[in-house]
Each structure stands twice: as C-alpha cells, then as structure tokens.
Amino acid sequence: MAQLKEEQINERLEGDFKEKLKIAGFGLPVFSGVVIVLLIGIYMEILPQNFASGLIVSMVFGLALMWVGNQIPVFNTFGGGPILCILIPALFLYWGILPESMGVLTDNFYNEIGFSDFAVTGIIVGSILSMDRKMLMKIGIRFFIPLLAAIASGLLIGGLVGHLIGFGFRETIFYVVGPIMGGGMAAGAIPMAEIFADTSGQDSGTILAQIAPAVMVGNMICILAAGTLNGLGKRKNRSKSFSGDGEILRLENNNQKIDLKSVSSKLPFSVNSLIIGIITATTIFVFGKIVAELIPAFHSYVWIILGAAALKIFNVLPSYVEEASEDWYNFITKAWVPAILVAISAGMIDFSSVIEIVTNPSYISLTVITVIIAVLAAGFFGLLVGFYFVESSIAAGLGMADMGGSGDVAVLSAAGRMNLMPFLQISSRIGGAIMLIILSLIAPFLM
Numbered sequence: 001m002a003q004l005k006e007e008q009i010n011e012r013l014e015g016d017f018k019e020k021l022k023i024a025g026f027g028l029p030v031f032s033g034v035v036i037v038l039l040i041g042i043y044m045e046i047l048p049q050n051f052a053s054g055l056i057v058s059m060v061f062g063l064a065l066m067w068v069g070n071q072i073p074v075f076n077t078f079g080g081g082p083i084l085c086i087l088i089p090a091l092f093l094y095w096g097i098l099p100e101s102m103g104v105l106t107d108n109f110y111n112e113i114g115f116s117d118f119a120v121t122g123i124i125v126g127s128i129l130s131m132d133r134k135m136l137m138k139i140g141i142r143f144f145i146p147l148l149a150a151i152a153s154g155l156l157i158g159g160l161v162g163h164l165i166g167f168g169f170r171e172t173i174f175y176v177v178g179p180i181m182g183g184g185m186a187a188g189a190i191p192m193a194e195i196f197a198d199t200s201g202q203d204s205g206t207i208l209a210q211i212a213p214a215v216m217v218g219n220m221i222c223i224l225a226a227g228t229l230n231g232l233g234k235r236k237n238r239s240k241s242f243s244g245d246g247e248i249l250r251l252e253n254n255n256q257k258i259d260l261k262s263v264s265s266k267l268p269f270s271v272n273s274l275i276i277g278i279i280t281a282t283t284i285f286v287f288g289k290i291v292a293e294l295i296p297a298f299h300s301y302v303w304i305i306l307g308a309a310a311l312k313i314f315n316v317l318p319s320y321v322e323e324a325s326e327d328w329y330n331f332i333t334k335a336w337v338p339a340i341l342v343a344i345s346a347g348m349i350d351f352s353s354v355i356e357i358v359t360n361p362s363y364i365s366l367t368v369i370t371v372i373i374a375v376l377a378a379g380f381f382g383l384l385v386g387f388y389f390v391e392s393s394i395a396a397g398l399g400m401a402d403m404g405g406s407g408d409v410a411v412l413s414a415a416g417r418m419n420l421m422p423f424l425q426i427s428s429r430i431g432g433a434i435m436l437i438i439l440s441l442i443a444p445f446l447m
Contacts, residue, residue: 023067024335034060045101054109055339057102058346061089062338082413085341086223086349094351107347110406115343117285119336120405121304125281126329127421128308129322137313139249143423146382146396147431153377154181154400155438158370167362170446176366178439179211180218181374183299183432184404185348189215191436199443213353214367219403219410221371226398226415229375233390244388246417248395269327273320277328280321284308301405302429305422333418337409344406374401395420399427400435 023031038060047053062085069080089106092098110116154177162172174196182188193208200207233243241250288304295303311317374397382392394415402411408424 024063042102049105049108051113054105058106058339058343062342066338082341083223085338086345086410089342089346090349090351093346103346106343110343110347119332119340121285122281122328122332123421124304124425125284125308126325127419129312130326133312142385145385146378146392147427149381150374150378150397150400153373154370157373161369162366165362172366175211176214177370179214180370181400182435183428185215188432195440215403216349217367218371218401219407221368222398222402223410223414225371225375226411229390229393230415243390246419248387248391250386250388273324273327276321276324280325299429301425305425337413340409371401395423396427399424400431404428
C-alpha cells in the first residue's frame with residue numbers, strides 16, 4: 001500500500017516536472033525550434049513590417065522570457081517573468097545582440113499598426129465588465145482621494161527633497177516629479193514639453209530630451225516596486241488591511257473581505273465567446289474615439305473606461321456579453337501580455353538614455369523617491385477610505401507614476417493583479433491630465 005502511494009506521488013511529481021518544461025503548451029524542444037526559426041528570420045532581416053511578424057516575434061520572445069523569469073526562485077515572486085520581458089529586449093538591442101530592425105518591427109507593431117489599442121482596450125473593457133457591479137459602485141468617487149494624495153505628496157515632498165539635496169525645487173517638479181506622474185510619454189511628457197517650451201522659450205525637443213528619461217526610469221522602478229508589493233502582500237504574517245490579494249475594497253465587517261459575486265453560472269469558453277468579446281471591446285473603443293473627438297479634453301481611454309463602467313453600472317449588457325468580454329480579457333492576459341511587454345521594451349525603451357540619467361545620482365535618487373512617495377501616499381490614504389494598502393498603492397500610486405497604458409500593463413503583470421487595470425487607467429489618464437493642468441498653472445511662476 002505504501003509502495004503504491006509512493007509510486008503515485010512520483011508519477012505526480014514527474015507530471016509536474018514535465019508540465020514545467022512546457023511553454024504555452026509546447027514541449028521545450030518544439031518551442032526551442034520555433035525560437036530558432038524566428039532568430040534566423042530576425043538576423044537575416046527578412047521579416048516584413050506587418051502585424052504577423054510583429055505578433056509572432058513579440059509573442060514568442062515574451063512567452064520564453066516569461067517562462068524563464070518564472071522559473072527563477074525568489075525572483076519569480078517579485079515579478080520575474082514580466083521584469084525580464086521589459087528589460088532583456090531593450091538591453092540586448094543596446095548591446096547589439098539583437099539587430100535594430102527588431103526594435104523597429106516591434107515599435108511599428110505596437111504603435112503604428114495599433115496592437116496597443118487592440119490589446120489594451122480588451123484588457124480595460126474585459127476587466128470592467130467582469131467586475132462585480134456592487135463592488136464597482138461601492139468604490140466610486142473615493143478612489144480619487146488616494147490619487148490626489150499621490151499627486152500632492154509627490155509635488156510637495158519630492159520638490160522639498162530635491163531642494164534639500166541641491167537639485168532644486170523647480171527642477172525636481174518640472175523635470176522629475178511632473179514627467180513621472182504625468183500619464184506617460186504620449187499623453188504626458190510630449191504635451192508637457194510643449195507647455196514648458198511655451199513658458200520658458202526653449203525648444204520643446206530639448207525639453208523632451210530632458211524629461212523623457214525620467215519617464216522611462218520611473219516606469220522601470222514602478223515595475224520593480226509592483227513586484228516587491230506583490231511579494232510583500234504574500235507574507236503570512238501581514239496585517240488584514242495590508243493586501244486584498246487583488247481586491248481593492250476593504251469591506252467594513254471587521255476588515256474581512258466579502259465576496260460580492262453570486263454563484264457563477266458562466267458558460268464554457270468557446271470561439272464564439274471570443275468573437276463576441278472582440279466585437280464588444282472594439283465597439284467601446286470606437287465609442288471612446290468618437291467622444292474624444294467631440295470632447296477632446298480627455299484621452300479616448302478615459303471615455304472607454306467611462307463607457308464600459310456605465311454599461312456595467314446600469315446593467316445594460318446581457319450576461320453572456322459580459323462573460324464573453326471576460327473570456328477575451330483572459331485570452332489577452334495569458335497570450336498577449338508577454339508580447340506587449342517585449343514590444344514596449346524593444347520598441348520604446350532607449351537604454352542609452354537610461355544609462356545617461358543613471359549616471360546622475362541626484363536624478364536617479366529623486367526618481368526612486370518620487371515613486372516611493374506616490375506608493376506610500378496612495379497606500380496610506382487608501383486605507384483611510386477603506387482600500388487595501390497594496391492595491392491602493394498599485395492602483396493610485398504606481399498607476400500615476402508608470403508610463404501610461406503600456407506601463408500599466410507591465411506594472412500589473414509584475415504585481416499579479418491585472419484586474420486592477422481600470423483603476424490604473426484612471427490614474428494614468430485622469431491623474432495625468434490633472435498633473436498637466438497643475439504644471440501649466442504653476443509653470444509661469446516657477447520657470
């Protein structure tokens with residue numbers, strides 16, 4: 001009897017080991033063959049600049065790096081896979097291990113061809129429509145309290161620290177804190193450079209070169225911070241209000257989490273559900289673009305969030321549409337998030353700029369301090385309004401400090417909390433817009 005039990009245990013362990021050697025369902029030898037074929041195509045520089053090439057390169061390398069990072073003990077607890085996906089491609093391009101054509105391919109795939117809108121919209125819409133309606137309504141306006149606390153604390157404390165270490169109060173606000181917490185590159189740093197140029201009379205390109213490294217370095221620090229928070233949230237001796245394991249709202253009954261979801265009657269996954277999910281998400285994307293054209297004060301992602309939230313709050317869509325949107329969201333997070341991270345790394349992160357800024361101790365110190373201030377302020381003020389510390393720190397703090405939409409994906413991957421995407425999008429877009437308004441108001445007096 002004991003021998004039979006031991007054999008069963010050995011079979012189970014052997015099965016687990018074989019499963020660990022699979023990447024996206026492929027056996028390791030087969031997947032290695034796929035990687036070799038792609039590397040030959042990359043080094044021959046024969047891959048066309050289209051969706052198919054961009055997707056397969058980003059997806060395969062992303063899945064491989066995700067697998068490697070998740071096999072490394074300790075490192076995997078702190079977001080090993082996502083961190084490798086966001087660092088290794090950019091580093092290999094900088095070293096010349098990978099040809100520059102790969103960076104061009106992934107950049108065009110993610111930005112020009114529009115994969116970012118396609119994938120990130122699916123994550124936003126799916127994460128909102130799969131949320132519990134009661135929970136969404138309970139969170140409400142209170143989310144803006146930790147969000148505004150992160151902004152105010154970053155500007156005031158960050159500026160003061162910058163003054164004390166000799167970097168300068170004004171320089172810290174405009175060249176470190178503002179860019180980091182401004183909503184990313186396209187929606188934050190670029191319009192910020194134009195605002196500063198109008199006020200100071202300098203060339204906007206020169207100003208952009210000064211503030212862009214802070215955005216990139218701040219984004220990397222946010223990813224590391226997200227992995228750290230994820231690891232800290234898994235400690236057994238943590239406070240009950242410290243981490244909600246992905247749930248942001250700490251409900252009132254003795255700080256115990258209450259499951260507001262009813263018993264699931266979700267239909268089995270099917271190809272048809274993916275079709276419905278794609279159509280639903282992209283229709284809401286078009287709605288966001290239409291409203292942004294009519295009311296350009298906010299980015300289209302803001303209207304996508306508000307549109308999806310309204311559909312959820314007012315219970316407009318039938319349950320099968322919401323479930324299909326969740327299926328589409330789950331597919332993206334499993335198959336395409338690694339591809340997104342690789343595309344961001346290879347196509348958007350310039351390691352030479354990163355190295356240049358790292359050589360300035362004051363600059364890099366203030367970058368780290370800005371992210372820490374945002375995390376702590378959002379976390380503590382989140383506790384005051386009934387949120388868990390970790391989730392509030394990630395949603396309102398790191399959501400403000402990362403590189404906008406692409407940074408949100410990277411941060412949530414490292415944190416293991418993709419369901420918080422709607423809140424990080426609010427932080428990046430609305431919070432970034434608030435930061436731009438504040439800087440435009442104070443720039444004439446300080447620049």
